Amino acid sequence: MAGIQLERLTKVFGATRAVDGIDLTIPDGEFVVLVGPSGCGKTTTLNMIAGLEAPTAGDIWIGAARVTDWEPGERSLGMVFQSLALFPHMTVFDNIAFPLRIKRVAAEEIARRVRTVSDTVHVGHLLGKRPATLSGGEAQRVALARTLVVQPTVFLMDEPLSSLDAKLRVEMRTELKRLHAALRSTFVYVTHDQAEAMTMADRIVVMHQGRIQQVGRPLEIYGDPANRFVAGFFGVPAMNFVEGELRPDTNGARFVAQALGATLPGQSIVAGPASLGIRPEHVRLADGRESWPATVSLIEPLGDETLVFLDYGGPASLVAKVDAEEKLAVGDRRSFTLRLDRVLLFDGTTGGRIMG
Numbered sequence: 001m002a003g004i005q006l007e008r009l010t011k012v013f014g015a016t017r018a019v020d021g022i023d024l025t026i027p028d029g030e031f032v033v034l035v036g037p038s039g040c041g042k043t044t045t046l047n048m049i050a051g052l053e054a055p056t057a058g059d060i061w062i063g064a065a066r067v068t069d070w071e072p073g074e075r076s077l078g079m080v081f082q083s084l085a086l087f088p089h090m091t092v093f094d095n096i097a098f099p100l101r102i103k104r105v106a107a108e109e110i111a112r113r114v115r116t117v118s119d120t121v122h123v124g125h126l127l128g129k130r131p132a133t134l135s136g137g138e139a140q141r142v143a144l145a146r147t148l149v150v151q152p153t154v155f156l157m158d159e160p161l162s163s164l165d166a167k168l169r170v171e172m173r174t175e176l177k178r179l180h181a182a183l184r185s186t187f188v189y190v191t192h193d194q195a196e197a198m199t200m201a202d203r204i205v206v207m208h209q210g211r212i213q214q215v216g217r218p219l220e221i222y223g224d225p226a227n228r229f230v231a232g233f234f235g236v237p238a239m240n241f242v243e244g245e246l247r248p249d250t251n252g253a254r255f256v257a258q259a260l261g262a263t264l265p266g267q268s269i270v271a272g273p274a275s276l277g278i279r280p281e282h283v284r285l286a287d288g289r290e291s292w293p294a295t296v297s298l299i300e301p302l303g304d305e306t307l308v309f310l311d312y313g314g315p316a317s318l319v320a321k322v323d324a325e326e327k328l329a330v331g332d333r334r335s336f337t338l339r340l341d342r343v344l345l346f347d348g349t350t351g352g353r354i355m356g
């Protein structure tokens with residue numbers, strides 16, 4: 001078992017700062033998800049932890065050891081990649097046994113460990129098969145088993161579910177979480193999928209342009225984002241943003257935008273350009289002390305809830321997530337309110353969060 005520490009970790013490829021001086025402490029046994037859009041430096045970070053890529057600057061610690069210059073094989077890590085790379089000519093048993101055979105582990109010990117690991121990831125009944133005859137989910141489990149069998153202290157996974165179909169991906173999320181609960185090893189999991197990050201992580205590390213934007217528990221990141229990038233990255237559909245201006249007001253601050261103005265009690269007075277952020281589930285179809293008229297321009301039933309696009313006179317429509325029972329038709333005139341306690345404000349220039 002071991003935790004991981006990254007100190008000012010940097011990787012430069014030519015003119016690209018792929019990873020730009022990140023500091024991160026991952027306690028032993030934590031399930032950490034690195035998440036961010038394509039090209040933000042996730043894979044490069046993971047490869048540096050694995051020893052597959054040498055840092056330009058900075059240090060990596062695993063447990064008490066500074067491993068920055070160590071070979072991958074010396075770091076006792078298990079890595080699962082996006083592409084499975086099972087050996088097609090070998091049985092499932094031989095695929096899982098392969099890393100142990102390289103280490104010249106005795107045959108009875110190999111048989112015992114392959115059996116234990118196969119039970120853990122539910123592939124015990126597939127040991128005689130060849131990879132070509134497996135479903136996507138089965139092949140993914142075999143790849144996991146092959147990593148597990150060497151009993152690594154740290155698991156590194158780079159988008160391991162991205163080749164699976166949507167339903168299987170959701171099932172495997174649950175299985176990986178169970179596996180982590182059973183093993184209590186340190187998991188570092190990379191994905192561009194915010195839903196995977198939210199559902200699996202003990203802690204999420206949000207990356208953008210080679211830098212860490214925020215580190216926090218899933219609901220912290222969702223409810224209390226550090227900046228506009230993080231706010232917009234999490235949540236489906238995405239948070240609504242309205243561009244406007246903040247002005248001092250006797251009750252706090254007043255946000256003023258085209259066709260929408262709201263007094264935000266308790267907000268400190270920072271005058272200047274600002275964006276108001278509000279999640280779809282915090283827009284209500286109701287009259288209130290401050291409500292605004294809108295035309296329903298589009299309706300998207302999700303089954304359990306319904307998305308309603310509201311044209312209120314601003315430059316873009318506002319999306320509300322409402323009860324599926326709500327009676328609605330395109331063209332309806334409806335009033336909406338915002339849950340003012342859930343409104344977030346961002347600096348109109350930097351995108352940084354303006355805290356009340």
Ligand SMILES: Nc1ncnc2c1ncn2[C@@H]1O[C@H](COP(=O)(O)OP(=O)(O)O)[C@@H](O)[C@H]1O
Nearest residue numbers: 013016018036037038039040041042043044045
């Ligand atoms: N071997 C490489 N040579 C040059 N540029 C690279 C190399 N690997 C990654 N990059 C660049 O570094 C940035 C981060 O890449 P990567 O870590 O793969 O991002 P992610 O995994 O988040 O999609 C990207 O701009 C990518 O083009």
Ligand SMILES: [Mg+2]
Nearest residue numbers: 039042043044
């Ligand atoms: Mg990647």
